[in-house]
Amino acid sequence: xxxxxxxxxxxxxxxxxxxxxxxxxxxxxxxxxxxxxxxxxxxxxxxxxxxxxxxxxxxxxxxxxxxxxxxxxxxxxxxxxxxxxxxxxxxxxxxxx
Numbered sequence: 510x511x512x513x514x515x516x517x518x519x520x521x522x523x524x525x526x527x528x529x530x531x532x533x534x535x536x537x538x539x540x541x542x543x544x545x546x547x548x549x550x551x552x553x554x555x556x557x558x559x560x561x562x563x564x565x566x567x568x569x570x571x572x573x574x575x576x577x578x579x580x581x582x583x584x585x586x587x588x589x590x591x592x593x594x595x596x597x598x599x600x601x602x603x604x605x606x
Contacts, residue, residue: 522581529561
């Protein structure tokens with residue numbers, strides 16, 4: 510698995526990027542559920558899923574041989590962040606309730 514993630518390809522960057530975001534969201538949802546808090550009432554907290562993606566982007570950018578993976582992660586960050594902001598604005602999730 511490690512060799513797959515260290516390749517300079519679009520597929521490996523998408524798997525690593527979407528996987529890191531999905532793991533963050535899964536752990537956040539599980540933690541909120543265990544604490545007895547409704548995850549839907551704290552939808553802004555799921556914006557923290559971009560932190561592992563930015564750290565992964567930094568990792569791929571620091572190695573000079575991963576130009577394709579770096580570009581893929583930049584596009585993934587832009588698309589997912591735009592979709593997240595659209596959903597937050599549409600549901601009025603950015604304002605205090």
